[in-house]
Amino acid sequence: MVRIGIVGYGNLAKGAECAIRQNEDMCLVAVFTRRDPNSVKILTPDVPVLPLEEAEQFVGKIDVMLLCGGSATDLPVLTPKMAKYFHVVDSFDTHAKIPQHFASVDERAKEGGKIAVISAGWDPGLFSLNRLYGTAVLPQGKDYTFWGKGVSQGHSDAVRRIHGVKDCRQYTIPVADAMDRVRAGENPTLTTREKHTRLCYVVAEEGADKDKIEEEIKTMPNYFADYDTTVVFISAEEMARDHAGLPHGGSVIRSGVTGWNGECRETIEYKLTLDSNPQFTSSVLVACARAVMKMANRGETGCKTLFDIPPADLSAMSQQELLATML
């Protein structure tokens, strides 16, 4: 049994709790939180919720800590700190800062003789794997990543900070025509605007200036200015009824050529359609926890990503089963 601890209890942590339950070789030992532990009710019976400071007392009782915090401020501190005491898995997703995060986690994990898997999930994660496999197999080609249709929490939060906005759910939507051109092997050069559109469902405060809110959203730099954005005002009831979930997904497409003169076109598409982004992301984290134990048992230490993990390490099956049923 892989003995797992979870740090945090937001959507991702709840997903991890559910995913652990689906895997017979895993058990949840404890959840650690910065909140008042008495205020946190978890789903698994008889598992304690404890203050984060008590985590280190679980050395020897927990094999792998799943770090379910945010990439902006939590994980850059938490992952290296914990990696000295436990094997850890995180979902650090600030793409530009991954090399820096890797280096700091690697140092501490090696000090502690532990394995740390960072940036697990689907992007970074399974999507990254497909960019790598696609590029390795079709070196003469181009890859495209499309996201959605799905809820972007970062964009939803950005809109919520606008004066007069009570709530927002922002959907990222891939442009169907652009995807069709990529699938057809055209290898187009696509601008940001040509790849995705953005759709915001907004609950405005009573008496708020809706025209002004719409204008502020559509011109917001980085988040919306480079996209065609649609703003739809709805009631709080509609928001609760129609937009409670966190669906997401997308496609990684590698379009390349083979043949002596590049005369054959080959297309690889990896597509996710997810009812729940956090549930799925945490399912990847939990599979990585299994891989961590196998790598540790071979005497490996330091920071890893899905790029470094032999796929068989993620599986609950033995090598014989894999050869006989999966290959």
Add this chain to the structure above:
Amino acid sequence: MVRIGIVGYGNLAKGAECAIRQNEDMCLVAVFTRRDPNSVKILTPDVPVLPLEEAEQFVGKIDVMLLCGGSATDLPVLTPKMAKYFHVVDSFDTHAKIPQHFASVDERAKEGGKIAVISAGWDPGLFSLNRLYGTAVLPQGKDYTFWGKGVSQGHSDAVRRIHGVKDCRQYTIPVADAMDRVRAGENPTLTTREKHTRLCYVVAEEGADKDKIEEEIKTMPNYFADYDTTVVFISAEEMARDHAGLPHGGSVIRSGVTGWNGECRETIEYKLTLDSNPQFTSSVLVACARAVMKMANRGETGCKTLFDIPPADLSAMSQQELLATML
């Protein structure tokens, strides 16, 4: 530079030759054949074509041998034999006999201190990887593999053996409705007939009994009896004009659930659309040759499959590049 030898010079070997040319860190040293070497003209200038018996003289001059023979009789003998002298990669694709092939290759590779990668390609190969990753991430689910639309060489050959048949090209076609049901998360139980249909283009000999040929095809056990098969008679000119290529492809779909009570549906689809089955398959073999060298440089030996290869080993990029651009 990875110094590569190719054994055989059929469609797969030609594909490997083209793929080596696309990779700057690879070079082709020699092609070995059982035919008269003077009768074999290859595409790469200044590379010798030699009798297979001379292969062993290239120990120390060739790092990795790509074994481009058939799974029925060639590879079960050739792969273990060569694995004692060279690192090897093959595309052994008789799924039921993979465990046995693995064991015999593993023994000889370890004797020689070499690495052997077997069953590389797309099925077995990239499709297998996606079955493994999908099952590891979504343990509560079901996976489906659909093949086509594409040419099955085995089925084409089977029809060619029928009396009165001059030529045949057999297309395997997935049933669109079945794929739609799987993509929608219905997790249906599908019979062989419900998953694929078969379409045969046949050139009959002059005066042949076409009704009899059609009947023989449609009732052929294993190959056609369990499928809805369509037979279309065409001229030799039409065959040459419209069916010269070897396109193929297909989808691996993992449909699973997450959430405490399985309330969220998550779908992963990996889809290949290939102008040329052998060109694409051999591109996977060539990427594996790179991985072989990295594994060998770490001191590993024995038989491996794509399940055992850390994805980064397949890539020409450094770890820093991968972290910065692919993750």
